[in-house]
Each structure stands twice: as C-alpha cells, then as structure tokens.
Amino acid sequence: xxPFLLSRSSLFTAAASSARQRPRVPIVTSPxxxxxxxxxxxxxxxxxxxxxxxxxxxxxxxxxxxxxxxxPSLLSSATINSGVxxxxxxxxxxxxxxxxxxxxxxxxxxxxxxxIEASAAALPAWRDETTCLHRSKILTKWSDExxxxxEDVATVMTLESGKPLAESKGEVMYACSFLDYYAGExxxxxxxxxxxxxxxxxxxxxxxPRGQILAIQEAVGVTAMICPWNFPGAMITRKVGPALAAxxxxxxxxxxxxxxxxxALCELGKRAGIPDGVFELVxxxxxxxxxVGEEFCSNAIVKKISFTGSxxxxxxxxRQSSDTVKKVSLELGGNAPFIVFDDADLDVAVASAIxxxxxxxxxxxxxxxxxxxxxxxxxxxxxxxxAAVEQFKVAPGMDEGTTMGxxxxxxxxxxxxxxxxxxxxxxxxxxxGGSALPDVGANFFQxxxxxxxxxxxxxxxxxxxxxxxxxxSFDTEEEALAVANDCSLGLASxxxxxxxxxxFRVAKKIETGIVGINDxxxxxxxxxxxGIKESGLGREGSAMGIGEYLETKYIFLNTC
Numbered sequence: 001x002x003p004f005l006l007s008r009s010s011l012f013t014a015a016a017s018s019a020r021q022r023p024r025v026p027i028v029t030s031p032x033x034x035x036x037x038x039x040x041x042x043x044x045x046x047x048x049x050x051x052x053x054x055x056x057x058x059x060x061x062x063x064x065x066x067x068x069x070x071x072p073s074l075l076s077s078a079t080i081n082s083g084v085x086x087x088x089x090x091x092x093x094x095x096x097x098x099x100x101x102x103x104x105x106x107x108x109x110x111x112x113x114x115x116i117e118a119s120a121a122a123l124p125a126w127r128d129e130t131t132c133l134h135r136s137k138i139l140t141k142w143s144d145e146x147x148x149x150x151e152d153v154a155t156v157m158t159l160e161s162g163k164p165l166a167e168s169k170g171e172v173m174y175a176c177s178f179l180d181y182y183a184g185e186x187x188x189x190x191x192x193x194x195x196x197x198x199x200x201x202x203x204x205x206x207x208x209p210r211g212q213i214l215a216i217q218e219a220v221g222v223t224a225m226i227c228p229w230n231f232p233g234a235m236i237t238r239k240v241g242p243a244l245a246a247x248x249x250x251x252x253x254x255x256x257x258x259x260x261x262x263x264a265l266c267e268l269g270k271r272a273g274i275p276d277g278v279f280e281l282v283x284x285x286x287x288x289x290x291x292v293g294e295e296f297c298s299n300a301i302v303k304k305i306s307f308t309g310s311x312x313x314x315x316x317x318x319r320q321s322s323d324t325v326k327k328v329s330l331e332l333g334g335n336a337p338f339i340v341f342d343d344a345d346l347d348v349a350v351a352s353a354i355x356x357x358x359x360x361x362x363x364x365x366x367x368x369x370x371x372x373x374x375x376x377x378x379x380x381x382x383x384x385x386x387a388a389v390e391q392f393k394v395a396p397g398m399d400e401g402t403t404m405g406x407x408x409x410x411x412x413x414x415x416x417x418x419x420x421x422x423x424x425x426x427x428x429x430x431x432x433g434g435s436a437l438p439d440v441g442a443n444f445f446q447x448x449x450x451x452x453x454x455x456x457x458x459x460x461x462x463x464x465x466x467x468x469x470x471x472x473s474f475d476t477e478e479e480a481l482a483v484a485n486d487c488s489l490g491l492a493s494x495x496x497x498x499x500x501x502x503x504f505r506v507a508k509k510i511e512t513g514i515v516g517i518n519d520x521x522x523x524x525x526x527x528x529x530x531g532i533k534e535s536g537l538g539r540e541g542s543a544m545g546i547g548e549y550l551e552t553k554y555i556f557l558n559t560c
Contacts, residue, residue: 057114057115057117057118057276057277057280058107058111058114058115060104060105060107060259060263060266060281060283061080061084061104061105062075062076062080062102062103062104062105062260062263063080063086063102063103063104063105064100064102064103065101065102066099066100066101066102067101067155067159069152069155069156070149070151070152071149071152073267074149074152074153074156074263074264074267074268075102075156075260075263075264075267080103080105084105084106085105085106086103086104086105086106087103087104087106087256087285087286088100088102088103089101089102089103089104089160089257089258089259089260090160091159091160091162092160092161092162092405092406092407092408092409092441092443093158093159093162093396093397093398093405093406093441093443093444094396094441095441095442096441096442097406097409097410097441097442097443098442101159101160101260102260104259104260104263104283104285105283106283106284106285106287106288107281107282107283107284107288107292108284108288108291108292109288109291109292109294109295111282111292112251112253112282112284112291112292112295112296112299113295113299115251115280115281115282116222116224116251116295116296116299116301116302117301118276118277118280119222119249119250119251119277119278119280119301120221120222120249120301121277122249122275122276122277122278123221123222123248123249123277125275126244126247126249126275126278127192127219127221127247127248127249128247130247132186132187132191132192132193132245133186133187135186135244135245135247136183136184136186136187136245137183138244138272138273138274139179139180139182139183139186139241139244139245140179140180140183141272141273142179142268142269142272142274143176143179143180143183144272145268145269145271145272146172146175146176146179146265146268147172147173147176149264149268150169150172150173151169152264153168153172153233153261153264153265153268154168154169154171154172155168155398156260156261156264157171157172157232157233157258157261158397158398158405159260159397159398160232160257160258160259160260160261161229161230161232161257161258161261161360161397161408162361162396162397162405162406162407162408162443163360163361163397163405164397164402164403164404164405165397165398165402166402167359167360167397167405168397171231171233171234172233174233174234174523174525175233175234175236175237175238175265176237177524177525178234178237178238178241178242178525178541179237179241180525181241181525181526181541182241182242182244182245182525182545182546183241183245185242185245185543185546186245186246186546188543190217190543190546190547191217191245191246191546191550192217192218192219192246192247192550193216193217193218194216194217195214195215195216195217195552196214196215197212197213197214197215198213198214198215199213200212200213200556202556204560210558210559210560211556211557211558211559211560212556212557212559213554213555213556214554214555214556214557215552215553215554215555216552216553216555217550217551217552217553218247218550218551218552218553219246219247219248219549219550219551220246220248220303220304220327220549220550220551221248221249221301221302221303221304222248222249222251222301222302222303222304223239223243223248223249223250223251223302223303223304223305223306223549224250224251224252224253224296224297224299224302224304224305224306225239225240225243225250225251225252225253225305225306225307226252226253226293226296226305226306226307226308226309226317227239227252227253227254227255227262227308228255228308228309229255229257229258229408230360230363230364230365230408231364232254232255232258232261232262233261233262233265235308236252236254236261236262236265237265238525238529238540238541238545239252239306239308239540240252240269240279242540242545242546242548242549243304243549244274244278244279245546246546246549246550248304248549249277249278249279250278250279250280251280251281251282251296251302252266252279252280252281252282253281253282253283253284253289253292253293253296254281254283256283256284256285256286256289257408257409259281259283262281262283263281263283266279266280266281293313293316293317293320294320296317297317297320297321297324297326298320298323298324299324300324302324302326303326303327304326304327304328304329304548304549305317305321305326305327305328305329306328306329306538306540306548307328307329307330307331308330308331308332308365309331309332310332310333311332311333311489311534311535314330314332314536317330318330318537327548328537328538329530329536329537329538329539329540329548330536330537330538331365331491331529331530331531331535331536331538331540332365332489332491332531332534332535332536333365333463333489333491333534333535334364334365334366334367334369334463334489334491334492334531334535335369335370335461335462335463335464335487335489335491336356336366336367336368336369336370336491336492336493336494336512337368337369337370337371337372337483337484337487337493337494337495337510338352338353338356338357338368338370338371338372338493338494338495339371339372339373339474339480339484339493339494339495339496339506340353340371340372340373340374340377340381340495340496341374341477341480341495341496341497341499341502342374342376342377343497343498343499343502344377344496344497344498344518345496345498345518346377346380346381346384347384348496348518349381349496349518350381350384350385350388351388351520352494352496352516352518352519352520353368353371353385353469353494353520354385354388354389354520355519355520355521356368356494356516356520356521357369357467357469357520358389358392358403358404358447358467360405361404361405361406361407361445361466361467362464362465362466362467362468363407363408363412363465363466365463365491365492366491366492366514366522366523367464367465368469368494368520369460369463369464369468369469369470370460370470370483370484370487371469371470371471371472372471372472372473372474372480372483372484373471373472373473373474374473374474374475374480375473375474375475378451378471378473382431382449382451382471385449385469386431386432386449389432389433389447389449390432391403392404392447394437394440394444394446394447395440396440396441404447404467405444406440406441406443406444406445407443407444407445407466408443409443410442410443412443412465412466413436413442413443413444413445413466415465415466416445416464416465416466416467416468417435417436417445418458419457419458419459419462419464419466419468420434420448420450420459420468422457422458422459423450423453423454423457423458423459423460423470424450426453426454426456426457427452427454428450428451428452428453428454428457428459428470429450429451429452430448430449430450431449431450431451432446432447432448432449433445433446433447433448433449433467433468434446434448434450445466445467446467447467447468448467448468448469449468449469449471450468450469450470450471451471451472452471452472453470453471453472455472455483455486457470460472461487463489477502477505477506481506481509481510484510484511485509485510485511487511487533488533488534489531489533489534489535490511490512490513490531490532490533490534490535491512491513491514491530491531491535491536492512492513492514492515492516492522492531493510493512493514493515493516494515494516494517494519494520494522495510495515495516495517496517496518497517497518498518503517511532511533512531512532512535513529513530513531513532513535513539514529514530514531523541524541525541525542526541526542527541527542528540528541528542528544528545529541529542529545
C-alpha cells in the first residue's frame with residue numbers, strides 16, 4: 001500500500017514496528033543501494049513524525065444529537081467524555097430560537113496548534129507522494145459521498161442554520177460542484193506542477209540563446225480557513241477543494257453557530273480517502289474563536305489564510321497575518337446595489353430581485369440591499385415586487401413548502417428590527433412587512449420592502465443581512481451609478497436593462513467584483529468570486545481559485 005494511503009492506526013503500527021525491528025544490514029557499497037536506503041529511511045522518518053503528530057491531534061466530538069438521520073454515524077465519530085467543556089448547537093427556527101440539537105466539545109488554541117502541526121506532518125506525503133490524478137479521484141469520491149448523503153447533510157444544515165430544506169439541498173449540490181470542478185482542475189496546467197516555459201533573453205558570447213526559463217507552480221503548504229455560518233457547506237468545499245487539488249493540507253474552523261455540517265462533511269471526506277491530517281477541523285466556541293484565529297494567523301507553519309466573514313474581522317486577520325507574511329484571501333461584506341432601469345423587463349427584474357434579496361432570509365454577502373428604481377417604472381416595479389413577496393411562506397426550514405426561514409439568532413433579528421424602525425422614522429414608507437413574527441418563532445422577521453429610504457439611513461449605508469429591501473428612485477443613469485458606487489464595499493451588484501449599450505456601459509462603471517445582469521443568481525464554481533474595495537482580496541472558484549493555493553518558482557537552466 002502506498003504510504004499516503006495508510007490509515008492513522010496503520011501509521012502507528014508501522015512506526016512502532018520499525019522501531020522494534022532491527023534487521024541485519026548487508027555490507028553493500030553500491031551507490032544505488034546507499035541512495036535507495038537513504039530514501040527509505042527518510043520516508044520512514046516522515047511517516048514516524050506524521051504518526052507522532054497525529055497521535056496528539058485533537059478531534060471534533062459531538063454528543064446529545066436530538067434529531068434523526070438516516071446515517072447517524074455522520075455525527076457520531078467520537079464521544080464526549082464527562083467533564084469536557086462543551087457548547088450548544090441550537091436550532092434558530094425553533095419556537096424560542098434556543099432549542100439545543102447537539103453539543104460539541106470546545107476546541108481551543110492548543111488544539112489548533114496541535115492540528116496545524118499534524119497538518120504539517122501530513123503535508124509531504126500528500127503534496128509530494130500523490131499524483132494529481134490521485135487527488136482528483138479523492139475529490140470526486142468526496143463529492144459522491146456527499147451526494148449519497150444529500151438528505152442527511154441538508155437536514156443537518158437546515159436544523160443548525162435555519163434555511164429552508166430546499167435551499168439546503170441546493171447548497172449541498174452547490175458544495176459538490178466545487179469538488180467536481182477542482183477534481184478536474186487538479187489535472188490542468190493551472191494546478192501544482194503546471195507552469196510555463198519562456199524564451200530566454202540571455203545569450204552566449206557568440207550571441208546564441210543561453211539556457212531555458214521555466215516557471216513551476218507548487219503547493220503553498222499548510223493552509224488555514226475560517227468559514228461562515230450562512231453557507232456552512234459550500235464555503236468549506238470552495239476553499240478546501242482547490243487547496244487539496246493543489247497538494248496543500250487544510251485546517252478549517254467552521255462557525256460556532258453551524259459546526260455540524262462541517263463535521264459531517266469532514267467525516268464523508270475521510271470515507272472518501274482523505275488521509276488524516278490533510279483536512280481537519282478546529283471546532284471552537286464563541287469564547288475560544290479569537291484565540292484560534294490568532295493561532296492560525298501567527299503560526300509560522302501556516303502559509304495561507306482564507307476567510308469569509310465580516311469586514312472588521314477580515315481586517316483583524318490581515319493584521320495578525322502580517323508578521324509572518326502569509327498569503328491571505330478575504331471575502332468580506334457586501335451591501336449590493338440592485339438597479340432597475342426604465343428599459344428593464346419588470347417581470348425579469350422582480351424575479352431577479354426575489355432571488356438576490358431573500359435567499360436565506362437575506363443573510364448572504366451577495367444579497368441585494370440597496371434598490372435603485374427609475375422613477376418611470378418605480379411604482380409598477382414595487383407593486384409587482386410586493387405581490388411576489390406576498391406569496392412567501394415564512395416558517396421553520398423543515399416545514400414543507402417553506403420559502404423563507406428565520407434569522408440566525410436573536411441578535412440578528414434585533415439588528416434588523418432596529419434598522420427598519422429607524423428607516424421608517426427617517427421618512428421611509430413600509431409597503432409590506434416591517435415586523436417580527438413571534439407567533440412563528442423568536443428569530444423570524446417578515447419579508448419587508450421599504451421605499452423612499454434615505455441614503456444616510458443605516459438601512460442603506462450598512463449591510464442589512466436580513467429580509468429587508470430598501471428602495472429609492474432615480475432619474476438618470478449617472479445618478480444611479482453615483483449612488484450605487486457611494487459605498488466602501490464592492491462585492492456584488494445587479495442591474496436590469498434590455499439596452500445592450502447600457503449593459504456594457506454600466507457593467508464597466510459599476511464598482512464591484514461581481515455583476516449580475518438580468519438575473520439574481522450569479523455564483524458558480526466555474527466563475528471567479530470576490531470583491532474590490534473593502535470587500536476583500538483574492539478570488540474563489542474558477543481556475544483563479546486554485547491559484548490562491550499556489551506559489552510560483554522561477555528556474556533558470558543553463559543548457560550550454
């Protein structure tokens with residue numbers, strides 16, 4: 001069996017066995033024998049170090065799971081011992097928003113350090129002793145395992161995040177699309193081992209070309225990733241997929257609000273053949289999360305940080321990573337504008353607005369927040385928009401037919417309520433919604449549309465992260481662009497128009513990294529996802545996504 005396919009117990013056995021056995025070594029002076037013996041000793045040494053690191057590595061533990069799964073083993077890979085510190089995972093869609101559905105063992109900074117060390121120990125075998133085809137097959141197998149457990153993974157996701165079950169199923173397939181894509185990307189010249197050959201500019205004394213210029217792409221090494229609660233599955237595969245394809249190892253901290261989806265995905269990854277230490281989790285609670293993040297950023301073993309979350313935390317992680325000069329990818333806030341021009345197909349515009357605004361109750365970084373509608377079509381658009389929202393079924397995510405679930409917790413619900421009340425007090429007109437839904441549950445809020453919103457309002461200036469559409473009218477294209485671009489963030493934007501000249505003109509002038517035209521669903525594994533301004537650094541998805549996990553080495557070979 002290849003060394004990188006050994007299980008953790010096999011590694012322990014091999015290391016112990018090699019320590020006990022002292023075979024007689026023949027007296028051979030052949031250079032080939034000496035070389036092969038040296039290589040064998042080096043390999044055994046690496047595996048012994050890997051076994052040692054893995055033996056001290058902490059593992060996530062889940063207990064007291066209160067719901068049924070077809071495959072309960074997804075969340076029962078370990079048992080929590082009595083006396084161990086735990087934290088509650090709650091169902092935000094329950095009546096009081098506090099129903100405990102499971103408990104997780106708290107992992108802290110020391111656990112993060114041990115897992116990083118184990119990841120470093122596993123790196124040489126994964127990076128240097130596997131082919132791109134082998135890594136590709138494992139990613140494909142991981143995707144297949146997730147698809148085979150679609151119902152269970154979606155159930156876990158809905159119960160801990162609150163999103164409707166149909167949305168969770170969609171996210172599970174979206175998560176798999178990244179594994180499928182990077183399984184293919186692992187084999188391409190854009191991956192590790194790829195690169196290019198360039199003409200040499202050097203010359204011999206005779207004036208003929210001297211040497212060869214080569215650029216080779218190599219895995220950056222150990223990577224650390226911090227993932228959000230709003231897409232607890234897809235944000236993991238979007239980061240881990242390209243990292244593993246490139247030959248990196250990955251240490252992931254899922255959100256303390258949604259750790260169960262991550263644990264299930266990690267378990268399925270192990271079943272697919274991902275070796276121990278290559279993809280591991282640090283499941284921290286709210287209290288231990290800052291120290292874990294600091295360990296990720298300050299530990300010199302980690303060569304790359306990837307984070308999806310708030311602007312404030314992204315800036316903090318960037319500062320903390322500067323002392324060790326890590327590669328950093330940041331996907332931060334949104335506050336996306338949505339412009340409806342007077343030449344738009346309003347039915348298309350409304351469908352796009354619904355898709356881009358209310359998915360996961362408005363709790364996504366690419367949600368439309370600031371709606372700009374041309375004065376000639378403003379009233380008709382609002383009327384159609386309201387009619388569409390009236391069809392929503394707001395209920396717990398597991399209820400049949402639910403189209404919108406709860407906010408993630410009471411703090412989020414209170415934030416939305418406060419912004420809505422302020423906007424109305426400042427002159428905004430609430431045309432639908434505007435209130436909490438305590439009869440449904442503590443964290444539920446009505447889908448809300450408010451017109452005539454002041455541009456100085458918090459509802460307009462700040463990312464909402466809730467089911468509220470803030471609308472105001474405009475007169476000219478220039479005015480719409482000026483208001484849309486008057487924002488420190490620049491992740492996504494949307495606009496609707498049937499004028500081809502305007503489509504290209506506005507797409508060029510709008511200041512965001514992603515632009516959706518006549519559509520509200522724009523994310524895809526094959527497209528580069530990322531923002532400009534304070535919305536972050538780097539790109540995820542597409543061939544550019546794997547480049548975030550590669551370093552380029554320039555080699556000059558003198559062939560004379």
